[in-house]
Amino acid sequence: MYKILVINPGSTSTKIAVYEDENQRLKKVIDHDVNELKKFKAVADQYEFRKNMILQFLSEEGINLHSFSAIIGRGGLLRPIPSGTYEINDRMLEELRSAKYGEHESNLGALIANELAEQIGVKAYIADPVVVDEMEDIARVSGHPFFHRKSIFHALNQKAVARSLSEKLGRNYYDLNLIVVHMGGGISIGVHKKGKVVDVNNALDGDGPFTPERSGTLPLVGFIDLCYSGKYSEGEIRKLIKGNGGLIAYLGTNDVREVVKRIKSGDKKAELVYFGLIHQIVKWIGKMSAVLNYDVDAIALTGGMAYENEFLVPQIKEKVSFIAPVYVFPGGDEEKALALAALRVIKQEEPAKMYK
Numbered sequence: 001m002y003k004i005l006v007i008n009p010g011s012t013s014t015k016i017a018v019y020e021d022e023n024q025r026l027k028k029v030i031d032h033d034v035n036e037l038k039k040f041k042a043v044a045d046q047y048e049f050r051k052n053m054i055l056q057f058l059s060e061e062g063i064n065l066h067s068f069s070a071i072i073g074r075g076g077l078l079r080p081i082p083s084g085t086y087e088i089n090d091r092m093l094e095e096l097r098s099a100k101y102g103e104h105e106s107n108l109g110a111l112i113a114n115e116l117a118e119q120i121g122v123k124a125y126i127a128d129p130v131v132v133d134e135m136e137d138i139a140r141v142s143g144h145p146f147f148h149r150k151s152i153f154h155a156l157n158q159k160a161v162a163r164s165l166s167e168k169l170g171r172n173y174y175d176l177n178l179i180v181v182h183m184g185g186g187i188s189i190g191v192h193k194k195g196k197v198v199d200v201n202n203a204l205d206g207d208g209p210f211t212p213e214r215s216g217t218l219p220l221v222g223f224i225d226l227c228y229s230g231k232y233s234e235g236e237i238r239k240l241i242k243g244n245g246g247l248i249a250y251l252g253t254n255d256v257r258e259v260v261k262r263i264k265s266g267d268k269k270a271e272l273v274y275f276g277l278i279h280q281i282v283k284w285i286g287k288m289s290a291v292l293n294y295d296v297d298a299i300a301l302t303g304g305m306a307y308e309n310e311f312l313v314p315q316i317k318e319k320v321s322f323i324a325p326v327y328v329f330p331g332g333d334e335e336k337a338l339a340l341a342a343l344r345v346i347k348q349e350e351p352a353k354m355y356k
């Protein structure tokens with residue numbers, strides 16, 4: 001029996017799971033309050049905070065770190081790479097520590113997994129990091145040669161949910177055209193064309209619908225005016241795109257449950273903003289369906305927001321069901337996907353890829 005520790009840091013939560021072979025024994029989702037995370041200037045500064053939460057969870061559950069056969073973390077911002085399971089190496093660690101390809105909480109997954117694995121002398125891995133790139137060249141054209149559209153998204157959960165959906169449909173993932181909508185701290189809408197994510201919004205860098213904590217695509221000229229207004233530092237402007245954008249900017253919270261509560265108590269501003277967010281998600285589903293010539297076999301809704309059944313799921317279903325049937329995978333399958341990825345490698349069913 002192999003015992004796997006799964007570490008999944010997201011922008012609004014830390015998820016931890018313990019697997020014994022294919023079976024989930026424990027899982028904990030720790031939601032982070034916006035004000036709690038505000039204390040940290042850079043994502044790397046959250047390292048000890050998030051690591052200690054994981055160690056505290058293990059200690060509360062009476063689990064000895066030495067009992068694990070391997071540790072796997074969510075993979076962060078590296079150079080664009082193919083889907084797969086990667087053994088954590090020095091190059092990867094160095095690039096994540098220095099945020100060479102940018103800052104996101106998923107960068108902490110490999111760093112924490114590596115430190116804990118070293119302590120107990122086992123291997124550490126990541127799988128399907130946020131930089132998995134299967135985009136068609138036509139989707140990279142941005143509108144100006146200075147800029148290229150990039151594939152940065154919830155690759156791990158998008159792939160896991162797409163496979164689960166294919167199974168549910170009794171079809172092969174490589175024969176299907178799917179739209180997968182991951183709605184978490186970031187939101188990505190992926191076009192899965194016969195097993196490849198050929199187009200997706202860059203969920204991190206101001207592209208796509210706004211989110212609980214990101215601005216998504218903004219009106220460009222207004223944005224340039226703001227950059228040159230002298231009112232904001234570069235850091236503040238970057239934060240306005242990621243961290244302090246979206247629901248946080250409008251309503252001061254990244255918690256969709258809190259927004260729903262406010263709407264139900266008659267808060268009209270919360271209603272307008274939240275319905276505006278749903279409106280943007282719907283527009284992106286339509287736009288991405290066009291990439292598939294509207295030949296879409298199914299649409300999947302997933303991520304933490306897909307638990308929201310009062311407004312979000314019904315409104316999206318009402319507006320896009322005519323394109324294809326909508327299936328809901330609340331939360332998603334990230335921890336299971338990570339555990340299975342580690343198991344395939346340690347059982348030698350698949351070789352670990354090397355990040356170069």
Ligand SMILES: Nc1ncnc2c1ncn2[C@@H]1O[C@H](COP(=O)(O)OP(=O)(O)O)[C@@H](O)[C@H]1O
Nearest residue numbers: 010011012013184185212255256303304305307
């Ligand atoms: N049961 C729920 N009902 C409504 N919204 C939820 C629920 N659980 C989580 N969310 C919302 O989902 C978002 C976080 O999604 P999640 O996939 O956990 O994100 P991340 O991995 O980026 O931290 C938050 O806005 C949170 O409020």
Ligand SMILES: CCCC(=O)OP(=O)(O)O
Nearest residue numbers: 010011130153184185186
């Ligand atoms: C970096 C893209 C993936 C992403 O946005 O993840 P979170 O929703 O966990 O922030």
